[in-house]
Amino acid sequence: MTTTPLTITPRMSPGAWAMLLALSVLWGGSFFFVEVAVGAIPPLTLVLLRVGGCALVLWAVVAMTGGTMPARPEVWRAFLVMGLLNNAVPFSLIVWGQAHLSSSLAAILNATTPLFTVIVAGLVLADERMTPGRVAGVGFGFLGVVVLMGGGGWGEGGLLPYLACLGGAISYACAGVFGRRFQRLGVTPLQTAAGQVTASTLFLLPLALGVDRPWTLPAPGPEVVAAVAGLVVLSTALAYLLYFRILAVAGATNLLLVTFLIPVSAILLGIGILGEAIGLREVAGMAIIGIGLAAVDGRPAGRLKAAVRGEGSLT
Helix, strand or coil: CCCCCCCCCCCCCHHHHHHHHHHHHHHHHHHHHHHHHCCCCCHHHHHHHHHHHHHHHHHHHHHHCCCCCCCCHHHHHHHHHHHHHHHHHHHHHHHHHHCCCCHHHHHHHHCCHHHHHHHHHHHHCCCCCCCHHHHHHHHHHHHHHHHHHCCCCCCCCCCHHHHHHHHHHHHHHHHHHHCCHHHHCCCCHHHHHHHHHHHHHHHHHHHHHHHCCHHHCCCCCHHHHHHHHHHHHHHHHHHHHHHHHHHHHHCHHHHCCHHHHHHHHHHHHHHHCCCCCCCHHHHHHHHHHHHHHHHHHCHHHHHHHHHHCCCCCCC
16 A cells, blocks of 8 residues: 555546456455465565565566666665555564454454554644544544454454554555655656565565575465465555556545445455454444544545535535
């Protein structure tokens, strides 16, 4: 996940909606693929395979489109920070958390990313100050998290897997704020994506080799290999390309709607294929977080007011 400010298109075409739904399935599918693979591949190695494979795909796309990667040291320093904040740290935390949580619950916790983004941006960016609507949205969002984590029935991992997934969301939020500088550096979104997964690959390689010692692991089965391939090609490389296409045609604000859809995709995949169960607590927590996201986004309330005044429809 990454955030890039672009011109906002107020209404989305049917094609843009189709791409948005496809992106939600791809990113929601990452939780499904991780659930299949994490029992056989340790978290650091799984994340290394994800970012390393994606780096190869995106470098090939850059070459096929006639582009080049920037060589300036300050750009690669920024890639390193972005790779840590947007890939290495959140991917590792969420994969580790998902080793103890269902894919559905991990996806719901990950949906708090915009709430943390509002807080981080409000603290460090002069043009992103907190508003009453955003404060209310953050409050509702964290109430939803409390509902999800309430009851104390946390399973074998205790509270830590929940905190790990929330830590991944905080890291994504910091990446979204940090990523604004790439426009000033004159770096395209595709270069940013390729650069950050390359930097995170270089960071994770010695860690995965030293901690997991992957050469000592048993050979994974065909379903695990397929899950890793899907995670790399579909949920990372293709998702990034689709993300930037939607960003270009629909704008950054409309793109944030995918946050509402990712948990739905992850839950449907988890229930339909993995046989996961989702209880009333998870449904209630997701609904309250959804209310918080809607308040932060601001558009549902704005469209309702416009409709009441007779200035437009709710669609």
